[in-house]
Amino acid sequence: MKGRDLLWLADYSTEEIWAILETAKTMKERFYSGERVIPVLSGRTLAMIFQKPSTRTRVSFEVAMYQLGGHALYLGWRELQLGRGETIADTARVLSRYVDGIMARVYGQETVEELARYADVPVINGLSDLVHPVQALSDMYTLWEKKHRLEGLKLAYVGDGASNVAHSLILAGSKLGLHVAVASPRAHRPRKEILRLAEEAAEATGAVIEVLEDPLEAVRGADAVYTDVWVSMGQEAEREKKIRELEPYRVTPSLMEHAKRDAVFMHCLPAHRGEEVVDEVIDGRWSIVWDQAENRLHTQKAVLALLLR
Numbered sequence: 635m636k637g638r639d640l641l642w643l644a645d646y647s648t649e650e651i652w653a654i655l656e657t658a659k660t661m662k663e664r665f666y667s668g669e670r671v672i673p674v675l676s677g678r679t680l681a682m683i684f685q686k687p688s689t690r691t692r693v694s695f696e697v698a699m700y701q702l703g704g705h706a707l708y709l710g711w712r713e714l715q716l717g718r719g720e721t722i723a724d725t726a727r728v729l730s731r732y733v734d735g736i737m738a739r740v741y742g743q744e745t746v747e748e749l750a751r752y753a754d755v756p757v758i759n760g761l762s763d764l765v766h767p768v769q770a771l772s773d774m775y776t777l778w779e780k781k782h783r784l785e786g787l788k789l790a791y792v793g794d795g796a797s798n799v800a801h802s803l804i805l806a807g808s809k810l811g812l813h814v815a816v817a818s819p820r821a822h823r824p825r826k827e828i829l830r831l832a833e834e835a836a837e838a839t840g841a842v843i844e845v846l847e848d849p850l851e852a853v854r855g856a857d858a859v860y861t862d863v864w865v866s867m868g869q870e871a872e873r874e875k876k877i878r879e880l881e882p883y884r885v886t887p888s889l890m891e892h893a894k895r896d897a898v899f900m901h902c903l904p905a906h907r908g909e910e911v912v913d914e915v916i917d918g919r920w921s922i923v924w925d926q927a928e929n930r931l932h933t934q935k936a937v938l939a940l941l942l943r
Contacts, residue, residue, distance in 0.1 A: 673703030770802035785811035817852035
């Protein structure tokens with residue numbers, strides 16, 4: 635995988651995704667055995683471009699580079715010449731002469747794809763409007779860590795099925811043999827392009843991809859229930875409308891009771907408590923959200939080590 639871009643998981647094989655998950659497991663085990671620094675990226679530098687603010691993505695990538703012996707540079711969009719009209723292509727060409735990799739957290743998928751088109755170093759999608767691949771990798775690792783398998787597990791995603799997180803979970807699940815059931819209003823169904831790619835991958839892995847409107851049907855018998863914020867950054871103008879449409883999809887204890895007895899609750903964070911999930915769930919016995927958040931660090935280390943080494 636050395637030198638590869640990570641723009642979305644549709645470009646990665648089942649074997650390559652498992653290689654990332656297994657490397658994340660090794661990274662975490664070594665971290666907890668006392669190896670706080672594994673200097674496989676000594677002397678390497680990662681440029682981190684942020685159009686959108688971040689907590690987990692920024693901190694996990696920055697700390698990951700440090701723990702791999704490298705260095706990360708935080709580059710706010712408006713602090714770069716991008717904010718004054720320099721083209722993405724020119725920025726990519728210049729950064730390629732200075733750094734060993736670029737991570738970008740942006741609004742449009744086309745932005746990260748253009749960066750990759752003109753950069754001579756690996757480009758990692760830290761989030762776009764279409765997908766959030768590094769989040770889905772962490773989620774798959776966390777689920778594997780808790781359930782000791784992935785193939786055949788049922789993951790129910792409840793809420794906005796057209797979100798970048800939902801899209802990436804669908805793609806990851808299709809590659810790894812999960813049963814992914816997405817419950818969302820008809821107006822917020824996943825994009826057809828994502829479903830088409832997932833269905834193609836599912837033919838080889840035996841994965842099942844369902845899109846439903848009834849959250850109870852989606853959650854019934856689920857091993858994991860997942861939700862995300864209803865209003866993402868950049869969607870503030872439609873906030874009230876989306877909340878009205880998605881209110882029946884709030885994750886509550888009564889909804890969780892329809893999942894398996896040992897089901898877990900997952901959320902990529904940040905959470906808008908009282909909207910997509912109530913306190914009793916995110917702070918309750920089902921929740922593994924803090925493990926998800928921690929595992930962003932170990933999965934990021936795996937991605938960086940494999941792509942930049």
